[in-house]
Amino acid sequence: MxxxxxxxxxxxxxxxxxxxxxxxxxxxxxxxxxxxxxxxxxxxxxxxxxxxxxxxxxxxxxxxxxxxxxxxxxxxxxxxxxxxxxxxxxxxxxxxxxxxxxxxxxxxxxxxxxxxxxxxxxxxxxxxxxxxxxxxxxxxxxxxxxxxxxxxxxxxVLVTGHHAAVSGGAGPGRTVAVVGDGAVGLCAVLASVRLGAERVIAFSSHADRQEVATRFGATDIIAARGDEGAAALHDLLAGEGADAVLECVGNKQSMAQAVASVRPGGTVGYVGVPLGGAELPIQKMFDDNIAVAGGVAPxxxxxxxxxxxxxxxxxxxxxxxxxxxxxxxxxxxxxxxxxxxxxxxxxxx
Amino acid sequence: MxxxxxxxxxxxxxxxxxxxxxxxxxxxxxxxxxxxxxxxxxxxxxxxxxxxxxxxxxxxxxxxxxxxxxxxxxxxxxxxxxxxxxxxxxxxxxxxxxxxxxxxxxxxxxxxxxxxxxxxxxxxxxxxxxxxxxxxxxxxxxxxxxxxxxxxxxxxVLVTGHHAAVSGGAGPGRTVAVVGDGAVGLCAVLASVRLGAERVIAFSSHADRQEVATRFGATDIIAARGDEGAAALHDLLAGEGADAVLECVGNKQSMAQAVASVRPGGTVGYVGVPLGGAELPIQKMFDDNIAVAGGVAPxxxxxxxxxxxxxxxxxxxxxxxxxxxxxxxxxxxxxxxxxxxxxxxxxxx
Known part of the structure; x- marks a missing residue:
């Protein structure tokens, strides 16, 4: 063969x-x-x-x-x-x-x-x-x-996105933001919508991916990334962060963006393979009770x-x-x- | 005054x-x-x-x-x-x-x-x-x-221990291990028992603290710490880790012991102030779907x-x-x- x-x-x-x-x-x-x-x-x-x-x-x-x-x-x-x-x-x-x-x-x-x-x-x-x-x-x-x-x-890909959504606690009444507009991130949008999330915000700067995110049910798109992206999200949410942020990339910048985008007491659900030097800012997590859950999708x-x-x-x-x-x-x-x-x-x- | x-x-x-x-x-x-x-x-x-x-x-x-x-x-x-x-x-x-x-x-x-x-x-x-x-x-x-x-x-102290237990998911049917035999760790034992945990294992090498842990309802005491402590816990649990590990110290060694003691898919509930260079091993967390939740107790x-x-x-x-x-x-x-x-x-x- x-x-x-x-x-x-x-x-x-x-x-x-x-x-x-x-x-x-x-x-x-x-x-x-x-x-x-x-x-x-x-x-x-x-x-x-x-x-x-x-x-x-x-x-x-x-x-x-x-x-x-x-x-x-x-x-x-x-x-x-x-x-x-x-x-x-x-x-x-x-x-x-x-x-x-x-x-x-x-x-x-x-x-x-x-x-x-x-x-x-x-x-x-x-x-x-x-x-x-x-x-x-x-x-x-x-x-x-x-x-x-x-x-x-x-x-x-779909199940990995679903695992991010489940790990982050996407569900009814919740505001979810998704970092990463690759196939997994787009599937995390779809999975969050399926789980009943009230609002699903996709970070994406590519028109074709924005289009898929919207087709999958994203309610909002933010084209900015990094600190600028997190600031745009806070603007969108009247100064608050998202209840759940789904990290679907796995590098240092994307994890930092995820942690900067979640509200105190919220959860980062992550499925991005941490090959890019991703780090977890324990002091920030501690101060604001930010949980981190997820991993390789079972x-x-x-x-x-x-x-x-x-x-x-x-x-x-x-x-x-x-x-x-x-x-x-x-x-x-x-x-x-x-x-x-x-x-x-x-x-x- | x-x-x-x-x-x-x-x-x-x-x-x-x-x-x-x-x-x-x-x-x-x-x-x-x-x-x-x-x-x-x-x-x-x-x-x-x-x-x-x-x-x-x-x-x-x-x-x-x-x-x-x-x-x-x-x-x-x-x-x-x-x-x-x-x-x-x-x-x-x-x-x-x-x-x-x-x-x-x-x-x-x-x-x-x-x-x-x-x-x-x-x-x-x-x-x-x-x-x-x-x-x-x-x-x-x-x-x-x-x-x-x-x-x-x-x-x-009691509420901080309770927050660790809630964050780690202590409850009926669950096996909980507590890292730290200070007042917060002992309170985490008490809180886990109150929340209905099936088995509560206290890591403690001091007789007076072991005595309080037992009075608070700990079912098992492990005197060893670090990797040796985690190995003793796995021996106690037929090779598996605990469903929840409550980290009540906040230094690098205690967090490493906590992560080494939790089973795949389990949660580290942490309330130790991370002043001692505590780090989160993201690759291990990712590979074994270990969640980390908690922080300063509200x-x-x-x-x-x-x-x-x-x-x-x-x-x-x-x-x-x-x-x-x-x-x-x-x-x-x-x-x-x-x-x-x-x-x-x-x-x-």
Whole structure:
């Protein structure tokens, strides 16, 4: 088969790889029906952590089960499945509490398992999925092609936005501000609206992203950023900060903007991967009772609730996929996102 | 009158001061019935921030209203009152949301108001209380002398422990661990038990403090601290961390111990004043979805609920006052706490 491989800074290649096969009784092999590129893939792409060897890349995909290992009990060949971006057993103490991203057997697509097996990435024709029962969620039947982008968003981006909104406490009567107008930030707007937030303010300086934020239900847009953005928010809210600020970037400036935008007693819900030197200003947090909650999104336990809404047609984040490409053009997908010509690129096989 | 004045490192003096009088129509003058020394007073005492001029000290007291300004409507001369350690108007947006410590007119005992007036400290014969309606809470009648220590604990220490417990999410079915065996930590144990926590683990290496923690309902005591303490906690909990860890110290080591002791998806509720270089490890928090919530306790809005329990005799933190001294011996009170000969010292006029 073919799959995307990361070779180094801005060097992703579509190349021949061994066909995946069942290696462990808890495995499934999935034929990918759609995949996409994540903002966190861009950190890799830009070479934040250069590899010793090229390795498979990508962790967001949906597909059809081709084959299952002998110990897999909840999935059958032919099932349409959504894969969370992290692999978890579903049975350990942390999974039972809903924190599947801290699973005792946690594994990552494109990484290695404890025995040194290289895991497939999600951007390829086929993927061997370890711990398939704990990881994959099957839809009740086969979806229409038109539903696939909305289902693909459940693999990471929509659920990560939802996790920010839940962690920040978005809900009825609450004013929510979202820092970051990437795909996750836009999904955090959508998730906050779905959770009933009274007012949802999106920080965005790009017309195309403002348009998606508005389509997703943002009530206000602030084009300014940093201290200027926080000041504009306070102006908008009669001098007060937001009840919840959702930090969907992960760098020092975005976290500072989030903390500067929240009201005393409010919460920063954060899901931006803290790779950019993000810091938490503990004295300011202490003085104004600002809570910080969130982290890497445990997608799996959120899926039943969100999947039901997607299948019902009431939840659709597919507008974040503003560029669709054939999978073999994966290098172009990375370049488009890296150069901000695309919010998020969907890859069809 | 006489009151305590802070002159510099380990130099607190009991000396003559002008009698307080009403200066603003929102003031009350209170005759102090009992006061005490706070752990945060010790930071001052030890000279973390040496003063340009000597200033009044102390912020925990109960007393009887002597006189009220013309604009005070909820209090009368003769009322027995509890003062939260911070002064707030009760009417601004933050106060209405219960974050009185971020009040638009926030003032501190022993500090200065915006017009430069020096505020009395709480360790003295009398105190002028600005914004009296927003700040003070009167008891329904005059309490018995025997109730006064338990009422005095409502001025700060018990409510600060309660705030840690609420912020951390202590409640039925939850396992709570408390870092810090000072008076606040011990009160956090008591508050967690009151909130229905299933298991309350106190970190304490001092026999006298272990005894109070046990009396307050701690189910387990761990004498080790730091990484060793966190490891002992994981041993106790079959390899898992606590659902909530209450950080009641405020230095780098104690915060690290708290984060190391909480389970993935759990919360660190913190109330330790972050003066000791405390840091928040954002990458660990992100990876394991550890929330951090709390800050300086907004005592005032908690008082009605907690006061009712104290008056009913079901909530009594007075065991933290293991040394009672006449107020004129305030210097000895500081020395006793500084040298850890006393958990917390109560001062009688």
């Amino acid at each position: 073919h799959a995307a491989m990361w070779y180094g800074t801005r060097d992703v290649r579509w190349e021949e790889r061994p066909d995946p096969a069942i290696q462990l009784p808890t495995d499934a092999v999935v034929r990918v029906v759609a995949a996409c590129v994540c903002g966190s893939d861009l950190w890799t792409y830009r070479g934040a952590r250069p590899p010793a060897d090229p390795h498979p890349i990508g962790h967001e995909f949906v597909g059809v089960v081709e084959e299952t290992g002998a110990a897999v009990s909840t999935l059958n060949a032919g099932d349409f499945v959504i894969s969370p971006f992290s692999i978890s057993d579903g049975t350990c103490a942390h999974c039972r509490r809903g924190v599947t991203t801290s699973c005792a057997q946690l594994q990552w697509y494109g990484g290695r398992d404890r025995d040194g097996r290289v895991l497939d990435g999600g951007q390829g024709r086929y993927v061997r999925v370890p711990l398939a029962d704990g990881t994959l969620v099957a839809t009740p039947g086969l979806p229409d092609t038109g539903q696939i982008p909305a289902l693909l968003a459940l693999s990471d 997608v799996r336990p959120y899926l039943p609730e969100l999947l039901a809404d997607v299948l019902a047609g009431t939840l659709d984040a597919s507008a974040v996929f503003d560029l669709h490409l054939p999978m073999e053009e994966v290098a172009q997908a990375y370049a488009a996102m890296d150069e901000r010509r695309s919010i998020k690129t969907l890859l069809w096989p | 006489h009151a305590a004045m802070w002159y510099g490192t380990r130099d607190v003096r009991w000396e003559e001061r002008p009698d307080p009088a009403i200066q603003l129509p929102t003031d009350a003058v209170v005759r102090v019935v009992a006061a005490c020394v706070c752990g945060s007073d010790l930071w001052t005492y030890r000279g973390a921030r040496p003063p340009a001029d000597p200033h009044p000290i102390g912020h925990e007291f109960v007393g009887v209203v002597e006189e009220t300004g013309a604009a005070v409507s909820t209090l009368n001369a003769g009322d027995f009152v509890i003062s939260p350690f911070s002064i707030s108007d009760g009417t601004c947006a933050h106060c209405r949301r219960g974050v009185t410590t971020s009040c638009a007119q926030l003032q501190w005992y022993g500090g200065r108001d915006r017009d430069g007036r020096v505020l009395d400290g709480g360790q003295g014969r009398y105190v002028r209380v600005p914004l009296a309606d927003g700040t003070l809470v009167a008891t329904p009648g005059l309490p018995d002398t025997g109730q006064i220590p338990a009422l005095l604990a409502l001025s700060d 005592v005032r809005p908690y008082l009605p609920e907690l006061l009712a329990d104290v008056l009913a005799g079901t909530l009594d933190a007075s065991a933290v006052f293991d040394l009672h001294l006449p107020m004129e011996e305030v210097a000895q009170a500081y020395a006793a706490m500084d040298e850890r000969r006393s958990i917390k010292t109560l001062l009688w006029p």
